[in-house]
Amino acid sequence: MTRGRLADPAQLLQWLIGDEAAFAALVADLTVGETYFLREAAQIEVLRRLVLPDLVRRRGVAPLRFWSAGCATGEEAYSLAILLEQEGIGNMATIVGTDISAVALARAGRAEYGAWSLRGVPQDVIVSAFRRQGDRYLLADRLRRQVTFGTLNLAAPDYRAVMPVLDQMDLILCRNVLIYFAAEAVEAIAARLHDLLAPGGWLLTGPSDPPLWTFAPFETVVTAGGVVYRRRAVGRPSYPSAVPDPAVDMTFPGASPAGCEDVAKLPRPEPAPPVMPPDPRPGIRALADGGQPQAALAALGQAIDRFPLDTGLHYLAAVLQIDLGRLDDAAASLRRVLYLDSTLAVAHLTLGTVLRRLGAADDARRAFRNALALCAALPDDTPVALAEGEPAARLAAAAAAQLAGTEASQ
Ligand SMILES: C[S@@+](CC[C@H](N)C(=O)[O-])C[C@H]1O[C@@H](n2cnc3c(N)ncnc32)[C@H](O)[C@@H]1O
Incomplete structure (x- = not known):
């Protein structure tokens, strides 16, 4: 309106309808x-x-x-x-x-x-x-x-x-x-x-x-x-x-x-609700911490249905599956995490420990090396994503120890 020296929005509308260049300028x-x-x-x-x-x-x-x-x-x-x-x-x-x-x-x-x-x-x-x-x-x-x-x-x-x-x-x-x-x-x-x-x-x-x-x-x-x-x-x-x-x-x-x-094969999430949904993680953690890992996993399943691309949920599922001794499921959950975000060092490290327990030493070593490389690229005191505040240096040390342990047991 300033450019056209107009005072009335109705005039602006008329101008825009009649003048392609003015309309294009407004769109731009x-x-x-x-x-x-x-x-x-x-x-x-x-x-x-x-x-x-x-x-x-x-x-x-x-x-x-x-x-x-x-x-x-x-x-x-x-x-x-x-x-x-x-x-x-x-x-x-x-x-x-x-x-x-x-x-x-x-x-x-x-x-x-x-x-x-x-x-x-x-x-x-x-x-x-x-x-x-x-x-x-x-x-x-x-x-x-x-x-x-x-x-x-x-x-x-x-x-x-x-x-x-x-x-x-x-x-x-x-x-x-x-x-x-x-x-x-x-x-x-x-x-x-x-x-x-x-x-x-x-x-x-x-x-x-x-x-x-x-x-x-x-x-x-x-x-x-x-x-x-x-x-x-x-x-x-x-x-x-x-x-x-x-x-x-x-x-x-x-x-x-x-x-x-x-x-598409995952259960379909509901269309996004108009308000931000509450974060399901605290409730799930409360169930897990309260000694109800099965209930926590069931709640996690529902949360993952709604947020299938949330790496934190898949990672939490892996942690619970490890607690329950379901190592194959845990490995699958961790691979899912890494397909969503291949830079998550803690997921590589945890996958390595699971694979090691499953006897897949070569794959475990590869996972530990990935974790090590990712942590080494960070400043020592940087908290690592999904690692509950653990700094990069400590995670790197854990990965190095696991790697050495896997090599020694060969
Ligand atoms: C941020 S640019 C994205 C450019 C390119 N796709 C990219 O990702 O680099 C968004 C473009 O969407 C266009 N756009 C916005 N609303 C539109 C509409 N209703 N119909 C067609 N294009 C539209 C804008 O003019 C703008 O050029």
């Missing part, structure tokens, strides 16, 4: 366009190592259809082009980027970026994908040409009516967009995205976005890059039961992928 002011190239390294690896190989295997030479929904100034859509080129399948896909902000899309079309958009991108990728002009980075034409952009409001009821090309998508990235929507809108958008996926097509949201698996019949796979969604392929299981977990593979070459879970 209201939206958050924060983005950068190859955002969320763990998710990029999931694309590289899980999603793209699956699509190539299933689709053969058929052209792939990718969509960056809420693409802001284009970094995400162009990142897909870069990734495809790196994987040697650059010519196999069409990529569409959409956003509600016409101002952002105009910048996306120019494909010209500052260093901030390239933070974290390896130098060799910058050299091969961009041409430098002063302090600006111009995306190579061959990559720019692979992406087309269009305006789309994700709150609109029918995306195909606005952009017919949005159908039978093999991959949709809708990351860091749904956090801005009300719960009912998220539910409707999830159903529409599901509807626009080809059978077997993948959907990735951002780490802070709300979960979608209650809103449409997605398959879900837990990966090091978070939960990824998939439209069911007709007639057969559409992904391998144990999905290689890139971050675990890279960080801890020996870690087993056996704990990978299909979240």
